[in-house]
Amino acid sequence: MSIGGSPIFGIGTPLGSIGFINAIFELKNQIDEGIIPEPDIIFVAAGSTGTSAGLTAGCKLLGLKTKVYPVNVSRDIVVNPKNLIRIANKSIKYLRKRDKSIPDVQVNEGDFDMIKGYLGSNYGVKTVKGQEAVDLVYELEGKKLGFKLETTYTGKAMAAMF
Known part of the structure; x- marks a missing residue:
């Protein structure tokens, strides 16, 4: 403005x-x-x-x-x-x-x-489930394809999918 x-x-x-x-x-x-x-x-x-x-x-x-x-x-x-x-x-x-x-x-x-059930203690704070999803996807596909999820959005959404 x-x-x-x-x-x-x-x-x-x-x-x-x-x-x-x-x-x-x-x-x-x-x-x-x-x-x-x-x-x-x-x-x-x-x-x-x-x-x-x-x-x-x-x-x-x-x-x-x-x-x-x-x-x-x-x-x-x-x-x-x-x-x-x-x-x-x-x-x-x-x-x-x-x-x-x-x-x-x-x-x-x-x-x-x-x-x-995937927010955790507050917005932007890592959760165990979210971090586990980030790590699992990285090991299964991310390392090979060159990407890694993050823990605020994609990790928590992936944890919910699992």
């Missing part, structure tokens, strides 16, 4: 979630082209619910049977079903306002399954 512009906040906002709706459109294109099958589930770390709201809204908009499993890695006041639904539905409303061909659908609690 000091340089005369208006900031766009992307974390846990409807506008920020639209990129993840777009990711589901890309996924649907790959499904339609026979590149991949429709996934049954998507696990995603949820620190603000913005990502999981967008993914859930995208699945709902496109009629995918894929269920999103947000893994809570932040405080319940931020990561909760009510917040996810609010962001998802505001994202859909934002898109519909600009393009009436966007389906008039509403995300509800049955469209996702929030997973708790």
